[in-house]
Amino acid sequence: MAEAEVDRISFLPLDIKLAILSCLEIKDAVRTSALARSWRHIWTHLSCIYLSEYQDPLGSPRNDHTVPSSWIQRVHRLVSSLRGPLSVFHLFSSWPHDDQSDLKSLLDLLLQKGGLETLNLLFYYDPGKFHLPWFHSLKVLVLYGCHVLLPTGFRGFRCLETLEMCNLQISNDDLDLLLRTSSNLTSLMILDSQASGNPLSVNHSLPLLRHLEFTIIGFVWNFSVVSSPCLEHAGFYFRHADYSSQILAWMMRLLSSVAMVSSLKLDFDVLKCFSVVTLPFNFTIPRLRFLMFYLNVNTLDRRAYDAFLWLLRSMPFLEELEVEFERVDDYDHADRLVILMKELLVEKHDGFTCLARTVTSVTINMGKLDVIASIAWIQFFLLNAKGLKLLKIGYFDGGDLMxxxxxxxxxxxxxxxxxKVIFFNRYTCQITNLCMNE
Structure with missing residues (x-):
């Protein structure tokens, strides 16, 4: 037999064949059954399944006449065909689901398969209430756009390390139980989620937690992490919150609870609830090395500016700072903003330990190069950061304004x-260098 005619792929070990198939979409992996008799059932040994209804799992392209329940049933048949345990299952659905029986049947099947370590369920439309089975070996759980109930007798995901909940409905009792029984949790993300129309209200000690992010919706000052000695990365965002005295007290407890983090992300509106009169000037986050915050320049005012200065003073060892600007559409406000920022920012400031000693890198990201909205902030860091080595200005468009x-x-x-100043086009990755000391 000629060298070119030798079928080397068919003689590869099973684990290598499965590694090849895992790089394909599931429909293409199924089609390899037609290659040869030896390939007929190889795909049924896959342990990682990623499914989106934009492509039928058994090979037929999605069309507008496909019935959601029919698609879920085909997913059920595909999972039923798998011969071994399933370790990763990812399902994205953008159809409304009026009947939860097919989804329940699919989740029960995943439970029967055993060995599931990663479960991602993402729904564009809320599929309605459904019970989440008790997966004993689950390590990563991602839930998006659904209403979850815990089953009767739920004893916790003892192996769970990562929990992400976005646009989720879950009762406070179930969330309390879920967190209380997840003793190995190291990463927790709760974004735009609520307890059946009410604020989430849980209080927990998470001894191993290293990463925490959540969104504050309305009056959610009862959600707090009492103790988390290992916390390293945290992020907090506001959504239509009322900046009341309760929120102010809650925010102070929150910042105190993350005083040992090394990386922090903040929606800039988080600090709008502060009045400079009430800020504790002896407050510090001593381990913080990286700060990122989102800045809506349309709502910027003196109070937010004072909070920004207070924030810098509370981080004596900050090394890297990243600011994400939202685009200015209100040009009347932009004109007023220029006056305010030139008055407040473009001058020497004292009392910033981090700017005097430790800040070496500043990144300012914006959608479009905007001299009006951002130049004063850039000048502030050039003027006050004595050890600054890199100032990076990222943008998507506006190269003609360069x-x-x-x-x-x-x-x-x-x-x-x-x-050193660098302009970085975030779309084309083009870099323009500017030396400020020539």
Missing amino acids: PSFIEELQKAEVTSSDA
Whole structure:
């Protein structure tokens, strides 16, 4: 037999064949059954399944006449064909589901298969209430857009390490039980979720938690992490919250509880609830090295600016700072903003330990290069960060504004002799360097 005619792939070990099939979409993996008799059932040994209804799991393209329940049933048949345990299952559905029986049957089948370690359920439309089976070996659980109930007698996901809940409905009792029985949890994300129309209200000690992110919706000051000694990364975001005295007290407890984090993400509106009169000036987050916050310049005012200065003073060892600007559409406000920012920002400031000693990298991201909205902030860091080595300005469009932006920026006073400014197009990855000390 000629060298070119030798079928080397068919003689590969099973684990290598499965590694090859795992790189394919499931419909293509199923089609390999037609290659040869030896390939007929190889795909049934797959342990990781990723499914989206935009492509039928058994090979037929989705069309507008496909019935959601029929698609779920085909997924059920595919999972039934698998011969071994399933370790990863990812399901994305963008159809409304009026009948939960097919989904319940599928989840029960996954439970019967055993060995499931990662479960991702993402629904564009709420499929209605359904009970989440008790998967004994589950390590990663991601739930999006659904209403989850825990089964009677639920004893917890003892192996669970990562829990992500977005746009989720879950009762406070179930959430309390879920967190209380997940003793190995290291990552928790709760975004835009609520307890059946009411605020989430749980209080927990999470001894192994290292990563925490959640959204504050309305009056949610009862959600707190009492103790988390291992916490390293945290992120908090507001959604239509009332900046009341209760929220202020809640935020202070929250910041105190994350005083040992090294990385922090904040929606800038989080700090809008603070009045400079009530801020504790001796408050510090001593281990923090990286801060990222989102800045809505349309709502920027003096109070938010004072909170920003307070925040910098509370982080004496900060090394990296990243600011994400939302685009300015209100140009009347932008004009007022320029006056305010030039008055407040473009001057020397004292009392910032991090700017005087430790901050070496600042990144300012924006949708479009906008001299009006961001130049004062850039000048602030060039003027006050004595050890600044890199200032990175990211943008998606507005490259035609680059000459005027650079011309304005070159007027800035620069304190650090090592400061380097880089413009980075986030869409094309094009880089433009600007040396500020020539």
